[in-house]
Amino acid sequence: MTKEYVMAIDQGTTSTRVILYDKNGNTVGMVKKELPQIFQEPGWVEHDANQIWIDTEWLMQQVLTKYDIPAQEIDSIGITNQRETTVLWDRETGEPVAPAIVWQSKQSNIMADKLKENHLEEKIYDKTGLWIDSYFSATKIMWLLDQNSELKQLMDEDRLRFGTIDSWLLWKLTRGKAHATDYTNASRTMLFNIHTLQWDPELLDLYGINPNLLPKVKNSSDDFGETILKGVPIKIGALAGDQQAALFGHQAFKPGSIKSTYGTGAFIVMNTGDQPKVSKHGLLTTIAYGLNGKITYALEGSIFVAGSAVQWLEEGMDIIDNSAMSAEYAYQSSQSVPYQDIYLVPAFTGLGAPYWDQKIRGAAFGLTRATRNQDLVRATIESLAYQTKDVLDVMTVDTGLTRTHLSIDGGAAANEYLHEFMADLLQIKITRPRKLEMTARGIAYLAGLQSGFWSSIDQLPDNPEMLTVDYNEEHKQTMQKHYENWQKSVKAAQKFAYHR
């Protein structure tokens, strides 16, 4: 039977998706399951790692059943994942030993603070490309080990294993045969030296983490072993963090090319070629992909809260019935008279790039008796655009590159109000693919390149059709004023966090 399709597993923060692509890059099947978020304490976000595995296994079977596709027609599988999220498991039982600590979660702030008190910022940045923050896996592992002495014992007995979600799923899919990750995921742990391409012994020592916990690091396209799906063995040919996979999906192969993905958070990633580029303004230096034994680096601006602010409006505040309603409300607010000049700083789990502030929390400014739900929704959507400008401005300073357009994708990139507002704020064109799933597409490409389904990057299907929103030059000055107010709002929220 001919191998017709590549299977992409996209394990995101809020859902797990399995998508099938054919050789022309058409989506021939897609299934999805929402993932519950666990909020045990303010600022904490956790997942059930077993649930993630059960959902993934079920979805892989479901996509074949739903679209009546025999498993023999699957050429290979790629796994892309929410990054940094930390799973510890016992290799003897194959069971997680703690909840998965999600990338957004702040319980390990105290560990990050200790590293900062010891003035390790420069050392850690020089080795890992990352600014110390509880966002990255290292402090999450340290915190878990600190909380539970039984985990330390398991570590000493060489039973404890660490993985980001890609490694965890790979371990389960290969029935414990493969404990591996790829360069992109490793580069998000704050344990990995992005220059020597090794787990860093000095850092491991400093953090008290035994190297036997860690997966083997491979190219993003590589031989990761095989899984059995409906009785059929299928190769796993790629692992990559979701933001890097989206960059690959955009076919941003040239240095200087850039994309911005709006899912739970928003991540602006620029390909910087075969050399790591240093940021002086709080961007991360990270690995874009490892392909054919060659590393491509990237600069990244990580925004912690984007679509999750919209989810908060829906589930936390109950002021919209679904995310799609947010665009309609935002338009209504923008046309209201008098105009409500309000700002929402969605720092629910601190602020990432370029601020790297773990302590700041969310705040709203400019509220009046006339403020309505619609205005709060508009301010929330606008905060995605302001945070994008924060990052793009420093990226321009760090690289000297200006741009005429920004390609966006991800669930929240469906929001039309966001496109228009962002185009006017940035004074550049916003382009987005008609199909927003660039992450899954990217990992499918990486898996297909490993198996020979596509013989080289030149043979990949053309990018999906792009839609463009232009900016209005007449709005430039008003937008500048709004942006200044946004910056004042962030400063005021920071002041509150440090002085209350």
Ligand SMILES: Nc1ncnc2c1ncn2[C@@H]1O[C@H](COP(=O)(O)OP(=O)(O)O)[C@@H](O)[C@H]1O
């Ligand atoms: N039309 C919309 N406007 C704004 N936000 C949206 C819209 N549709 C979805 N979202 C938000 O996008 C996020 C889901 O996007 P997705 O790319 O699936 O995220 P993830 O991969 O992080 O799970 C959710 O937080 C949701 O609230």
Ligand SMILES: O=P(O)(O)OC[C@H](O)CO
């Ligand atoms: O779930 P997403 O798509 O917002 O991605 C999460 C990031 O990988 C976190 O670094």
